[in-house]
Amino acid sequence: MNEEMLVMPIEVARELQRVILPIIATGTRDGSFIPVGTAFIIRALGRQALLLSAAHNFTHIAEKIDRPFDTHHPSTPLEFRVRPNGINLKETKIQAFFRERDGRGYFAQILHAYINTPGDIAACLAHFEDDVPANVLFDKQLAIDTTRPTTETPIISAGYPSGLMHYNVDYEKNIATATYNHKLEWRHGTVHEVFSAGAPGKAWPSFRCNTPFDAGMSGGPIINKTFDNEVVACGVICSDWSEDSSAMMRGSGLSLASMLWTAMGIRITAASLDNVDGPRLLDLQRQGHIDDRGKASDHITLIPGNGEDDFRMVYR
DSSP: OOTTOOSOOHHHHHHHTTTEEEEEEEETTTOOEEEEEEEEEEEEEBTEEEEEEOHHHHHHHIIIIIOOOOOOOOSOSTTOEEEEEEEOOSSEEEEEEEEOTTSOEEEEEEEEEEEEETSSOEEEEEEOOTTSOTTOOBOOOOEEOOSOOOTTOEEEEEEOOOOEEEEEEETTTTEEEEEEEOOOEEEEEEEEEEETTOOTTOOSOEEEESSOOOTTOTTOEEEEGGGTTSOEEEEEEEEESOSOHHHHHHOOSOEEEEEGGGGTTOBOTTOEETTEESOBHHHHHHTTSSOBTTOGGGTEEEEEOSSTTOEEEEEO
């Protein structure tokens, strides 16, 4: 990956837009059509895929659109106590937009999202419904690196800044349509600062980048450029560093990302993946179904708490 490559080559963009996807919410109460953020595929399973995104993309929908949602904040970030939470939306339809190499696009439905509070990473399942042609498949996934990032590591942040939305209502036919214009952006920078015990005001392991994160890029991957031409995600875009709301929309140039190892304890409770019922991401990695260059199972220990959904994660 060339340091000077500020414009993404079309052939690279076509491949990445099949694994890095914009996510959109449709409110069934009022028909609203809302760009939410970005997600990326870490396990492709044909008509189904496992994706990572930012947890706040889903909790925001739950809080502001669908229903209230409570979170829990522990006091020991490195060995932080986590409680997996499944988010099953009732009034809101969440979709990931998948684009084929020939430019045709299709929606994949997201029915469940899972998080370990207080971390800002969600795992979610997306699937194509029957109205999507049978030959449209998830067949490509990103490798990840759960190693804790180090300062000065060259990175690329990738995601979909909030696109332009155009609405049209045909009152005679009682039909409303919405057109969403979006573009995958590709921003070079470095890891500026590492917070192994959590950044100020953020109670989970994270790191600061010197690339701007605009609204809509939340949930996109931070790509570690030291893997040369391989695209390997080492973090999840979390938030812009600025407290200024206008700066957060356009990106201040100092931004926060979540470390990927914190997501490995997430359990996918409502599904069987790769013949594993209710797997944790750590189980899928251990069996080779998630391509993790950091080999999380060699470094992460899960310590049970008082109940099945109460445990601590330790990274050594």
